[in-house]
Amino acid sequence: MGLPIIGIQSIGTAYFQSIGKAMPALTLWIIRQFILLIPLILILADLLGPQGVYWAFPAADVISTFIIVAVTARSVRKERVAAG
Numbered sequence: 193m194g195l196p197i198i199g200i201q202s203i204g205t206a207y208f209q210s211i212g213k214a215m216p217a218l219t220l221w222i223i224r225q226f227i228l229l230i231p232l233i234l235i236l237a238d239l240l241g242p243q244g245v246y247w248a249f250p251a252a253d254v255i256s257t258f259i260i261v262a263v264t265a266r267s268v269r270k271e272r273v274a275a276g
Contacts, residue, residue, distance in 0.1 A: 197254065198253060200261065201224065201257055201260050204263070204264040205217045207268075208264075211267075223256055224256035228255055229249070232251050236248045
């Protein structure tokens, strides 16, 4: 279910890498892989059993995509203002 939005995540992290800001790119990747995914696996596995493990991956993708879109949009606006 979360597969179509993985492209948005890749573009967001690649954007930060391409403008020379590796730390935000790494932070966004860590948010998805560790801060969201692992707790969601544990929580949803307790609530839904084995099915919860499968639902944790698309849930982490959706949540992290919203975060990536917000952070990237803010950065793009800031870059536009700085460029004049």
